[in-house]
């Protein structure tokens with residue numbers, strides 16, 4: 001991802017050390033307490049940038065990005081559709097790529113008995 005693909009009108013880098021300011025933030029607290037590394041097994045993406053963006057409509061978002069401006073997401077370890085909560089215990093940092101790949105599955109748990117994997121369209 002390139003900075004020119006950004007969805008915001010203006011972006012400014014706050015500095016990752018400012019994350020402490022957001023330890024009470026609904027989403028950003030996950031990075032504060034769980035770390036900045038993607039939680040997907042085998043992935044080494046790390047959030048290194050704390051960026052404040054203002055959309056064209058004026059709404060302000062503070063988000064964590066990797067060095068190459070990939071957005072770091074917050075993932076539900078147990079998906080909400082399986083009864084997973086929004087509590088910090090159930091939330092983990094995850095890069096956008098892994099988050100899209102993981103979809104609605106459990107990490108590291110074979111859930112094939114419970115859902116049809118999109119990688120096995122013939123099931």
Ligand SMILES: [Zn+2]
Nearest residue numbers: 038043095098
């Ligand atoms: Zn990842």
